[in-house]
Amino acid sequence: MKAFFAIRMALRETRGSRARLTLYMAAIAAGVASLVAIGSFRENVTRTVRSQARTVLGADLEVRHRNDFPDTIVSVLDSLKGAGIETTESVNFGSMVLAESGNSRLLQVRGIDGGFPYYGDIESVPASAWSEFQASRAAVVDEAVLVYLDAEVGDTISIGETEFVIAGYLRDFPGDLGVRAAVGPRVFIPLRYIEETRLLRFGSVATHRVYFRWDDGAAVQNFVDQHNSLLVDNRVGRTTVEDVEDNLGNALENLTRFLGLVGLIALILGGLGVASGVHVFVKEKLDTIAVLRCLGARHPTVFRIYLLQAGMIGLGGAMIGAILGLAIQVLLPTVLGEFLPLDIEVTTQWGMVAMGLFTGVWTSMIFALFPLLKIRGVSPLSALRKDFTPKLKKRPIARTLAFAALVASIVGISVWQAPSPAMGVAFAVAIGIATGILAVAAWGTTHSAKRFFPRRARYVIRQGVANLFRPQNQTISVVLVLGFGMFILTTLGIVQRSLLEQFSVDTDSSRPNLVFFDVQSDQREALTRIMESHGLPRIGAVPIVPARMSRVNDLSVEEILSDTTTNPNRWMYRREYRHTYRDSVTSSETITAGLWFDEADSGELPRISLDEDIAEGLEIGLGDRITWNVQGVDIETRIASLRRINWARFEPNFFAIFEPGVLDQAPQTFVYLTRSDSAAQGARAQREVVENLSNVAVVDLGLIQNTIDGVVTKISYAVKFMALFSMASGLVVLVGAIATTRYQRVQESALLRTLGASARQVRQMIATEYLALGLAAGTTGIGLAVLAGWGLTHFVFEISVAISPVWLGLSLTALALTTVVVGALNSRGVTRNPPLATLRELSE
Amino acid sequence: MDIDIEEREFAAIIGPSGSGKTTLLGLLAGLDVPATGSVSIDGQDLNKLTEDQRASLRAEKVGFVFQSFQLIPTLTALENVMVPLELYDRSESSGSPGKRASSLLERVGLGDRLGHYPIQLSGGEQQRVALARAFVNEPKILFADEPTGNLDMENGSVIVDLLMTMNRELATTLVLVTHDPALADRAARVIRLEGGRIASDSGVSA
Structure with missing residues (x-):
């Protein structure tokens, strides 16, 4: 009871x-x-991932390699095929694709044979396109490709030295992300025509994949476990349905x-x-x-x-x-x-x-x-x-x-x-x-309002300020709540802005905005001619030499990797590096240790300059030796300097730079940097390059910029959607916090008006008080956000923070005004009723 | 000071402002404990009780009437009167709390205003609700603090009449603090305070 x-x-x-x-x-x-x-x-x-993982992969097992599969792997795969396990293959590489409209663009070309996918359905428009394009010299493309190339189904596109008819476009591809089409739009062609494109030349990177239909999870796992070290040693990646579940789920x-x-x-x-x-x-x-x-x-x-x-x-x-x-x-x-x-x-x-x-x-x-x-x-x-x-x-x-x-x-x-x-x-x-x-800031507000009380100000201002520290004031709770809301929203804003700023292409007219990749040595002259004829300046030509690491000091990479207890950064030993050589330091890098190549040095071996993060990961430093396998030739080098690199800049940057003279004769490709002043000028040059030098890839940094902007905007859209909840409850709390002081305010203003204050004066007092509260909360919230924004960008995203004082100022103003408006709305009855009515209401 | 108030006695405490009337009332009612000395109600030494035990004692044996009525603004007249009954669930002994409360409200002439909130009642009516609330748990002793202080003459005398009648009917001990000499005159015993001391006490004059 x-x-x-x-x-x-x-x-x-x-x-x-x-x-x-x-x-x-x-x-x-x-x-x-x-x-x-x-x-x-x-x-x-979680449930969906579990039930759809196989569809996402499209197969029971995928094995892939960033090049032709090594012979040992091929024989293992062949033995599986021999055992009656169904397989299908694909090859994937980037290439310029030219359309009838004259538009060209760097796209992902994917040669694929008929079996894929074993699970799930690929939806194409027209519906028959996916099932039938294998029969002829045809292509199925991501819908975005049609937009980029200004093409339609039935048009012809050129890829390398071959032409394909667009049979249709994809509506739904299992495992695809929505942003995928924006990042790497694909052109699917029958695998057997890949050779004819003649695009797979020296230095070009093509990923080879084999898909297995092997509906026996235990056998797949068994195979993977059994061959794990072989796969790892040969830098062959693999994905099982279970991996998809784990990775995607996580x-x-x-x-x-x-x-x-x-x-x-x-x-x-x-x-x-x-x-x-x-x-x-x-x-x-x-x-x-x-x-x-x-x-x-x-x-x-x-x-x-x-x-x-x-x-x-x-x-x-x-x-x-x-x-x-x-x-x-x-x-x-x-x-x-x-x-x-x-x-x-x-x-x-x-x-x-x-x-x-x-x-x-x-x-x-x-x-x-x-x-x-x-x-x-x-x-x-x-x-x-x-x-x-x-x-x-x-x-x-x-x-x-x-x-x-x-x-x-x-x-x-x-x-x-x-x-x-x-x-x-x-x-x-x-x-x-x-x-x-925030609590300290609120305390500071009441304290400094008292300490630096504006004695000479007009009465209404004095009274408004005095309200901040009168007994039973709401300063602490209002500042806490408002400040917190401001803190969260501003932090999100700063991080988003920093991310966008980080990836923004320089508009400075001397910076490159058009990049030609995979230029072979024998194509340099032709490219230079095309660039000249279109009035494109040569801002830079950077040689690229692919190489792998074979020894670090006296240990071979195999020896280092065989000891599984030592180094966690195994990929650093295994990856294919792309080196360059030059005699100067670029603006996106700074020497953090040692001497650059122009300083005299008594060492014997050829010198390199290494990225400091890689050096840290490999646990080596100045004076240590690395032997590189450059197309079958071992070159021993000595680390002469370490550099810190700003990777986010759209510039070719390198983990290792050789001193000039060492790699000059090694097989190499070139990256050319230039700048076009108009989109039309760039497009004309691109077209001529694609027609004459089909393997050269052209990247328009402006387009990349748009893509990144799009992705970051989509991410921040999702985050903002969630922040909306905070904003909603923040606003509710603001209205609530202010509403709770109404009782007291009604009493006071009735008294003041009994003593002869005009409604206008009472309103001004209230406005002064809320303005002060809004400013105190906003300033503290923004201050915290700047700290948090700096921390997040610096430690989590590892980029530099971008803060716009104008934007912060506008946010602060917006908050202060909102506070005043909510405060005024909430107190409107206070000044509208005759004081006697209010006093009577209170005494009853 | 040393005061004994007998069962069923009607004592008035008078004195100028600041003479300690309300302090004394608070102590007698067990709302506070004295720094030195002791107070007993119905044989129970309040000093030996915890705060919550004193609260239970109040719920059981003490009634209050305040100068400013002190009705709970969110409760209707009926609900206000029911509070002391509901607090300790005394429904079995004297019928349902609602019935008992409404019969008391009828007794004070507010039978038709059971569902009204304090803000909808006049001062006199509010004090009558307060009287009903004070008597609803049949207290042994009732403390009244300037019960007519906030009322006009007419309403004041209605309240005093009701208070005295109900006090007699229910055989309650009544301790009343007042400024009003006319009200004090109706008490059997008048204790006069000055500067925190008893200046005169008609009950011990003999």
Whole structure:
């Protein structure tokens, strides 16, 4: 019965504040909605990945190599074919493709034979295109190719020295990402015509793949385990259905968890909203509490009433949130579709809904604990005398427990949502630090408002500023909530901006914007002539010499790799390097150790300059020796200097640079850099190059720029979608935080107006106060965001941070204005009613 | 000071502002504990009880009437009167809380305003609800702090009449703090405070 009394009282006590409590519900709802949406989506993704992994791969096993398969591997593969296992092959390389329209573009050419895919369906337009193009000299292309080349189905395209008729375009290709078409649009041609293109020449990179239909998971795994070292030693990659499940599952899990963290902020903001709401609510209820105490209600009873109320707010908000979340998860595949290689099957995840409800209730109760502790200090004597202020009992144990519960909950929920426990803890710590800094800033605001009080300012300004530090001010909670919202949104903005800036092509007229790759030695003259005839300047011609590492100091690479305990960066020993040689340092690199080639040096061996990250990965440094296998010839070199390289610049950069004179006679290709002043000029030159030097690939940096912009924009779109939840709950909390001061403000302004203040003056006072609050919160939030943005770009993305003061200024202004507007809207009744009505309303 | 108030006695505490009337009332009612000395209600030493035990004692044996009515604004008249009953679930002994509360409200003449909120009632009506609430748990002792202080003459006398009648009917001990000499005159015993001390006490004058 007593429990029922608490529930009844909790319900009755919401009378008259239901509108405001609904607001807090909305704050919790936004958080729960994002949790439920992301959580359900994640479950659905995991299930879909499990059921569709085979379709994504299109086969049971894929084996690939960035060149012709070595003989040992070929014999292993042949033995499988001999055993009756069905296989199909493909070769993939980049090449210029020229259309009837005269447009040309660097595309992915994929020679493939008829069997693929063994699982899943490739949808083409017309539907018969995929099944029939193998029969003739025909091509099936990604839809984007038609746009890029200004071509239609039925047109003829030239690839190398052969022509193909476009039989159709792809609508759905299993395992494709939406962004894929933008990054590397493909042209599929029958495998048997690859030779005729005559594109696979020296220095060109072509990936060879073999697909197996081998519907016996154990046998596949057995084969892979058995041949693992052989495959690894020959740099042959392989993918099983299980690998797809793992990799794709992990990647998508991480993606959704990152988004979940963004959504989690919404929940924490919601909790903060509930806390600040309960804080003020409790203040208004002190009389009631004192009366209840007088009438004999014990502390726990009163405490239970208001804790239950917080729980009810949480439950209400969580229910709304869960429904919203379920609706949003249906939308998520659309928002994230570009990053999903499969069609997500959406089903309602009741487990997530239950978790969402629980989290909503828990969050709001835990956040309410702190303000509710005040209830315990309420003395029944306050009912007798209005002016009675009890000596506040410090309750260090209760406070510590409440604080510990709050911290534990935030850490718990973060760890539950984060990609890894460590990241969850880091996230919680970051939130803690941000909250701490914001609290200090809020304290600083009240303090400096007092300290540097504008004594000479007009009365309304003085009164407005004084409101910041008057008793029962809302400075701390408003600054916390606003500052937090500002912090998150600005951090996202800074990171996005930095990413975009990083990949932006220099508009400086001396920088190259057109690059010719794979120019053979005997084609240099012809290319130079074409460039001259189109007025394209030669900004640079960079030789490229492919090589592999054969020894490091006195150990052969095989010896180093055979010891599996030593070096984790095995790819650094195995990869194919592309070296160059030159006598000068470019603007995208800086020497960090040793001497460049122009300094005299007493060493014996040919000198190289190495990328410092590679040197660190290989655990070698200045003076160490590396022997390179350059097309069968071993060349021993000595590390003379280390460089730091800015890889994000669109310039040819190299892990290792040789001093001139060593590689000059080695087999090599060239990269030519030039700049076209107009798209038309560039296109004409490109066309002539493609027609005459079919193997030369032309890359228009402007196009790459567009592609990257597109991808980054799509990613930030997904992130912003999640940030929307934080914004929504932030706004709700802002309105809530300001609404809670209304009671007090109504009282004050009635008094002021009784004393003769005009409505205009009261409005100005309110505007001054909110402007100050908005500025304090905004400045702190932006300051934190700059720090966080720098940290994220520097440590996580490893790029330099791009901060636009103008943009920050605009954000700050926007926040300050929003605060003033919300404040003004919220106080409009205050100045509209005659003061007597307000005073009477209050006294009743 | 040393005061004994007998069962069913009606004592008025009077004195100028700041003489300690309300402090004394708070101590007598167990809302606070004295730094030195002791207070007993119905034989129980309040000093020996915890805060929550004193709350239980109040719920069981003490009633209050305040100068500023102190109704809970979010509850209706009926719900306000029911609170002391609901707090400790005394429904079995004296019928359902709702019935008992509404009969008391009828008794104070508000039988037709059960569902009204405090803000919808006049001051006099609010104080009548407060009276009903004070008597609803049949307290042994009732403390009234300037019950007419916020009311006009007419409403004040209605309240005083009700208070005295119900007090007699329910055989309650009544301790009343007031400024109003006319109200004090109706008390059997008048304790006069000055500067925190008893200046006169008609109950011990003999």
